[in-house]
Amino acid sequence: MEVAAYQPYIDPDYDSLIERIYPARVCIDNETCRDCTLVKVDSANKHGILLEMVQVLTDLDLVISKSYISSDGGWFMDVFHVTDQLGNKLTDESLILYIQQALCATRRGGLSKEIQGSSQTKHFGPHHVSSEHxxxxxxxxxxxxxxxxxxxxxxxxxxxxxxxxxxxxxxxxxxxxxxxxxxxxxxxxxxxxxxxxxxxxxxxxxxxxxxxxxxxxxxxxxxxxxxHTERRLHQLMFADKDYEQCRRCWSNGCGGGGSRGGYEHRNGCERAHVLIESWKDKGYSVVNVRSRDRPKLLFDTVCVLTDMQYVVFHASVSSEGSSANQEYFIRHQDGCTLDSETEKRKLAQCLLAAVERRAxxxxxxxxxxxxxxxxxxxxxxxxxxxxxxxxxxxxxxxxxxxxxxxxxxxxxxxxxxxxxxxxxxxxxxxxxxxxxKSSGVSTPRGPLSAGLISRSGDEKPRLSLGSLIWSQLERFSSNFGPIRL
The missing domain is CATH 3.30.70.260 (ACT domain)
Known part of the structure; x- marks a missing residue:
């Protein structure tokens, strides 16, 4: 006689229960800051949420001047300081409504037909090709x-x-x-x-x-x-192992890895540099990416971290001149940090490749x-x-x-x-x-020269987040340059 195997029934909506109880809150604030719009996102956390948020703003060609990111525990909080490409606040009501719905749509549901129609008429929103091709x-x-x-x-x-x-x-x-x-x-x-x-x-x-x-x-x-075409291109090139070509960046002191070599580079070197350190007391791996600034740099970096199954718990991005710095406090999705030199080397190579692909x-x-x-x-x-x-x-x-x-x-x-x-x-x-007419990194279109940060010479990056994270908010209120997504 054949014995039936019984398994417990799990409601398919269970995974989204927290999101339904505590839906995402998106606030567009044009009053607090004189020269930019604040996009505040408060949502239940899940893997990939940072990429989803950055992707929405990237597809709108917005410029981020500051951002503070925190997703420790079960909640995600972020504040993006944004302008349009001309440095103006976001005042178009249909654009503001689109951002609010699009950021919420990444959590559950989609855009209303009215918003979709308005975005197509005014030519904003993602320039994706439909699934009909x-x-x-x-x-x-x-x-x-x-x-x-x-x-x-x-x-x-x-x-x-x-x-x-x-x-x-x-x-x-x-x-x-x-x-x-x-x-x-x-x-x-x-x-x-x-x-x-x-x-x-x-x-x-x-x-x-x-x-x-x-x-x-x-x-x-x-x-x-x-x-999403650009994210898919990152995945294709990653699968093709184009990052293996970045070994030279690691070995000659201009790439960085598990030592301070990434920041002890020759003066005037414009290559991308990656430095990965362990913060054992707090259980984080700290990743610093320094490169020449360019459009969509933040999106490209977050794509790689997400697709390689790393979770970003805290992050800061800032600019100084034409240089760019991104600082991420990460763990594997299973909660482990990067402990081996092999892991650090591969992540460094993949981040370098992500920075270089679009440059x-x-x-x-x-x-x-x-x-x-x-x-x-x-x-x-x-x-x-x-x-x-x-x-x-x-x-x-x-x-x-x-x-x-x-x-x-x-x-x-x-x-x-x-x-x-x-x-x-x-x-x-x-x-x-x-x-x-550049033979190197492309000259930006428009008057804004945005970026992330540069550290001087052999200065060691500081562990700027962690137990004092809330007391460090003033760090993110200083006059950073804009970040071109």
Whole structure:
């Protein structure tokens, strides 16, 4: 006789019980501070909540000037001091309501239809592509012309590209295409056609890879929900182990790790530095990340900590000039600290990679032209034929126009000759604008030069949070520079 196995019934809503009893509270305060808006978040704590909050503000292109974060115990508290990109307070009522609902929506539920409609009309909110598209993900060795060849294959196979985002880091590349059927419209769902497209793209990527070299091409039919493209790119490059290229930063004293070597660097060094120390009395690992400031730096760092299953209990971010410092008090999700040098080394490498991935080199070109079938293939072909290599790209559709941002260098890695840009402009049509002429970290758009902090020379970072955390609030009220998310 077969004996039935009984298991206790657990209500699926049990996990969200605390959130339902104590829903998130979001306060938008324009009265307390003269030059910024305070976004105060008070919520039940859970893993990943910090990333959710930062992601909302990042997607709105807001600038954070100060932030204090605390999530010890079962509660999360944060105050973000924010402005828009021009340094103004947030006064648009629809934007304020959007922030309140979006921050609460990360806890439970979603945005109301009225708020969604208002955000689309006023062009704020996340610029995500809906789940109605087929998604193509690729990782592999970076080389000139790769994006051009892949987009050409998609055009030949009657696939319309709705959006693409591509990153390169050291010798690795990752990109995400959102595509739809160029003939029938809508997503591509036929398994045979999906297999055919994937095979053709695999041939393109494989052509320049040595046997056994890492590469991946995956084509997926639409899935429920939305995917945050930039977070997914971090995950793809992490899975591709691009962080292994960051060993040089650790070994030459310009990376840092389990010793003070991370801050004993050469004067004028602009590389990112990571220092990890143990605060055994309080049971924390203290992570300091120092780097050159750039947009979305905070988001990129928190992405890595969250996806590597670290919990941020306290954090401070601040700026001084063009340097940036982030200080995190963390543990593993299981409550353990980082005790081995291997763990510290890997986390340091991954944080360095996260900082570097978006710090694209090259000339930034903004392209706006009438959308048409095969446009991305044509644009990237023009770049390739003129000897330009794409280091980062983001292209999407807005109405009847295609809007793209490209960072390009000469194929040799040298600076781009402006006469070459003029040739590209003539061949592409529409408008091609030069946003910056930096061969290093991109020059910020707009008047604000935001950042996180820099410490002098061989000064040892202080353990600024812990038993005196509440008495240290004045530290976060000083005149920090703005932090570009």
């Amino acid at each position: 087929t998604v193509l993900e690729m990782t592999g060795t970076d080389r000139p012309g790769l994006l051009s060849e892949m987009s050409a294959v998609l055009a030949e196979l009657a696939c319309h590209i709705a959006m693409v985002v591509a990153w390169t880091h050291h010798t690795r590349a990752a990109c995400i295409f959102y595509v739809e059927d160029g003939v029938k419209g809508g997503p591509i769902t036929d398994p045979e056609r999906l297999a055919q497209i994937e095979e053709q793209l695999e041939n393109v990527v494989e052509a320049h890879h040595a046997e056994g070299e890492r590469r991946s091409v995956r084509l997926m039919a639409p899935m429920a929900g939305r995917m 694209s080199h090259g000339l930034r070109l903004e392209v706006s032209t009438q959308n048409r079938t095969g446009l991305l293939s044509d644009v990237t072909r023009v770049f390739r034929e003129n000897g330009l290599s794409i280091t980062r790209a983001e292209v999407g559709i807005r109405g009847e126009r295609a809007i793209g941002s490209f960072y390009v260098t000469e194929a040799s890695g040298n600076n781009v000759n402006l006469s070459t840009v003029e040739l590209v402009r003539k061949e592409i049509g529409g408008s091609v604008s030069i946003l910056n």
